[in-house]
Amino acid sequence: MIQLNNVKKRFSDTGPWITDGVSLIIPDGQMTCIIGKSGEGKSVLLKQIIGLIKPTEGSILIDGVDITALSGKAAEEVFHKVGYVFQFAALLDSLNVFENIGLPLLENGIPEDEVLPIVKEKLELVDLAPADTLYKYPSELSGGMRKRVGLARTLVTNPKIVLYDEPTTGLDPITTRIVHELITSMQKRLNLTSVVISHDLEIFKYVDNVALLYDRKIQYFGSAKTIWECDNPYVYQFIRGLTTGPIQTDMDPQIKKSLSL
Numbered sequence: 257m258i259q260l261n262n263v264k265k266r267f268s269d270t271g272p273w274i275t276d277g278v279s280l281i282i283p284d285g286q287m288t289c290i291i292g293k294s295g296e297g298k299s300v301l302l303k304q305i306i307g308l309i310k311p312t313e314g315s316i317l318i319d320g321v322d323i324t325a326l327s328g329k330a331a332e333e334v335f336h337k338v339g340y341v342f343q344f345a346a347l348l349d350s351l352n353v354f355e356n357i358g359l360p361l362l363e364n365g366i367p368e369d370e371v372l373p374i375v376k377e378k379l380e381l382v383d384l385a386p387a388d389t390l391y392k393y394p395s396e397l398s399g400g401m402r403k404r405v406g407l408a409r410t411l412v413t414n415p416k417i418v419l420y421d422e423p424t425t426g427l428d429p430i431t432t433r434i435v436h437e438l439i440t441s442m443q444k445r446l447n448l449t450s451v452v453i454s455h456d457l458e459i460f461k462y463v464d465n466v467a468l469l470y471d472r473k474i475q476y477f478g479s480a481k482t483i484w485e486c487d488n489p490y491v492y493q494f495i496r497g498l499t500t501g502p503i504q505t506d507m508d509p510q511i512k513k514s515l516s517l
């Protein structure tokens with residue numbers, strides 16, 4: 257379980273708060289997506305879960321361990337459980353697919369002949385044929401294939417928790433669906449705890465929970481199954497692509513009622 261308690265972040269003592277009191281529980285073995293408009297702080301939030309950015313205030317617990325207070329070996333142990341698929345998941349252009357995926361293992365001194373079967377297994381997991389792809393360079397792959405290689409690279413260390421930052425950005429609708437299906441099938445086969453940041457509302461079909469980040473806080477957390485009937489005004493506006501700014505109150509009598517207007 258990942259638990260964020262009142263997480264606040266700003267990048268300098270006088271700078272603006274990027275998040276100002278984010279509290280969120282991400283359940284094990286499920287997929288949770290975080291939605292919110294561009295610049296709202298979604299990537300910064302995810303980077304705090306992986307320890308790349310330290311919160312200014314608040315705590316983040318992974319399986320009960322506060323990662324904000326960890327360093328050295330203890331930190332390594334916890335972060336080993338977590339895999340991260342970066343926004344615009346870039347592969348290293350000068351390395352082939354085998355080297356890109358196997359890099360974390362090769363860097364740890366594991367010999368190539370031991371890394372090879374692991375890389376092949378991960379390629380198969382993301383539905384790529386090792387024989388066709390192992391020794392290709394990123395420039396020889398399609399956008400969809402590059403995303404798959406990026407996913408395989410994240411899985412190479414067998415993480416229990418996988419965080420995806422915009423895994424389908426820049427993909428056409430068909431490839432987007434294929435990537436979503438792939439993420440879901442990996443989720444089920446490996447019983448992962450997944451967190452997906454997405455702009456793509458199609459993601460609701462695949463995830464269990466939706467968290468909406470707005471105005472520096474999580475304004476809503478609930479089931480993805482009922483998200484289109486959700487009467488939370490922030491969710492209502494966001495998923496219908498309504499303009500930001502003041503919350504519209506003439507949209508639905510039920511919402512009006514809930515806002516006591």
Ligand SMILES: Nc1ncnc2c1ncn2[C@@H]1O[C@H](COP(=O)(O)OP(=O)(O)OP(=O)(O)O)[C@@H](O)[C@H]1O
Nearest residue numbers: 267274292293294295296297298299300301343422
């Ligand atoms: N290292 C940093 N130093 C200073 N400010 C930063 C840093 N990283 C992010 N920010 C600021 O934090 C805010 C949130 O950025 P973030 O990348 O998390 O947004 P986002 O919700 O992921 O947006 P998008 O949907 O466009 O990816 C932005 O105003 C950004 O400029």
Ligand SMILES: [Mg+2]
Nearest residue numbers: 298299300343
């Ligand atoms: Mg982002």
